[in-house]
Amino acid sequence: MTVIDEVLTANEIYSRTHELRKLTPRPERKLAILMCMDTRLSIRMLGLKEGDAHIIRNAGGIVTDDAVRSLVISHYLLGTEEFMVINHTDCGLMHTTEQDLLTMVQNRAGTAAVAPAFFYAFQNIEENVRHQLQKLRTHPWIPQKVVVRGFVYDVTTGRLREIDL
Ligand SMILES: [Zn+2]
Numbered sequence: 001m002t003v004i005d006e007v008l009t010a011n012e013i014y015s016r017t018h019e020l021r022k023l024t025p026r027p028e029r030k031l032a033i034l035m036c037m038d039t040r041l042s043i044r045m046l047g048l049k050e051g052d053a054h055i056i057r058n059a060g061g062i063v064t065d066d067a068v069r070s071l072v073i074s075h076y077l078l079g080t081e082e083f084m085v086i087n088h089t090d091c092g093l094m095h096t097t098e099q100d101l102l103t104m105v106q107n108r109a110g111t112a113a114v115a116p117a118f119f120y121a122f123q124n125i126e127e128n129v130r131h132q133l134q135k136l137r138t139h140p141w142i143p144q145k146v147v148v149r150g151f152v153y154d155v156t157t158g159r160l161r162e163i164d165l
Pocket of ligand 1: 059
């Protein structure tokens with residue numbers, strides 16, 4: 001049995017009660033969060049429950065075109081008014097460089113590829129968060145009235161630290 005098979009079994013059990021049926025697609029607390037996909041990050045550390053917020057995740061918690069696309073939809077179609085960007089200590093993208101990543105993947109895959117063009121590796125986490133905030137705050141489709149704030153989550157202490165621009 002693969003893990004996906006196990007997940008399908010669990011879903012069969014879940015569907016008997018389907019507790020999330022009552023949720024609406026609009027985040028109840030009008031919040032959208034862009035954060036790393038790291039397993040150590042969760043809505044639990046933010047005191048949120050399902051239905052409270054949009055959670056947009058990718059490697060690093062990077063403001064990519066696709067993350068912007070999701071945030072724009074989140075605000076315009078689904079009414080969110082505050083955006084949080086969360087990077088974290090000990091992120092995999094901090095332990096490497098753009099070139100090392102590219103070389104490693106190309107060597108293991110045995111071929112080059114056109115996309116993705118960037119992995120968004122970074123060295124300085126505060127600088128990286130500021131860079132993400134700048135991309136959002138200067139984007140013409142993200143209105144000034146939308147609150148945009150950035151944070152570093154410490155995976156050792158469980159605390160969030162705000163990063164000012
Ligand atoms: Zn990470």
